[in-house]
Amino acid sequence: xxxxxxxxxxxxxxxxxxxxxxxxxxxxxxxxxxxxxxxxxxxxxxxxxxxxxxxxxxxxx
Numbered sequence: 001x002x003x004x005x006x007x008x009x010x011x012x013x014x015x016x017x018x019x020x021x022x023x024x025x026x027x028x029x030x031x032x033x034x035x036x037x038x039x040x041x042x043x044x045x046x047x048x049x050x051x052x053x054x055x056x057x058x059x060x061x
Contacts, residue, residue, distance in 0.1 A: 022043075
């Protein structure tokens with residue numbers, strides 16, 4: 001896969017992870033998973049995975 005594509009995938013993972021963290025902490029309202037610690041944990045894992053993808057692409061260059 002192209003390094004730019006992998007970088008964008010990593011960025012998307014970080015963004016979605018941060019949204020999940022915000023929703024899990026109750027910063028964004030309206031969702032059935034608001035104020036859910038399991039959503040915070042999943043968001044944290046997703047954001048870290050995205051950062052690892054981005055760092056892996058940067059190191060490979």
